[in-house]
Amino acid sequence: xxxxxxxGVRLTDEAILDHIRTLRNNLIKDFLDERFLITxxxxxxxxxxxxxxxxxxxxxxxxxxxxxxVDLKHYGDLITQLRETNTASLAEKNEKLFYADVEKxxxxxx
Numbered sequence: 001x002x003x004x005x006x007x008g009v010r011l012t013d014e015a016i017l018d019h020i021r022t023l024r025n026n027l028i029k030d031f032l033d034e035r036f037l038i039t040x041x042x043x044x045x046x047x048x049x050x051x052x053x054x055x056x057x058x059x060x061x062x063x064x065x066x067x068x069x070v071d072l073k074h075y076g077d078l079i080t081q082l083r084e085t086n087t088a089s090l091a092e093k094n095e096k097l098f099y100a101d102v103e104k105x106x107x108x109x110x
Contacts, residue, residue: 005065016082023090027098028062045110054109061105074101 031037034055041047050058072079078094 011082011086011088013079013083016079016088017070019082019088022074022079023069023080024098024101025066028066028102031062031102032058032059041106045106047110050109058105058109061108065102065105071101 029039037055037058038050041050075097078090078097082088
């Protein structure tokens with residue numbers, strides 16, 4: 001999940017947002033795999049079963065999220081951090097930020 005800016009060129013806001021969106025979308029695509037989604041719900045939400053209907057609704061909402069822009073408020077601190085450091089490197093703690101974004105959808109189906 002890390003990528004350093006070794007070119008010496010200042011990262012643009014557009015590049016930062018593209019980077020965050022790419023990482024977010026990669027996570028969303030992981031959850032579009034039904035096995036991953038079911039395992040995650042089982043481990044995190046202690047749900048042993050998800051109905052096929054819920055799975056389809058979750059996948060539909062995740063696909064919608066793929067086409068939406070990054071939530072600037074949600075990722076605001078990360079955007080600021082990437083601007084200040086001028087790198088595309090992300091700390092492990094930032095991974096939670098990406099999961100929290102997709103969990104907004106999951107919590108609707110608990």
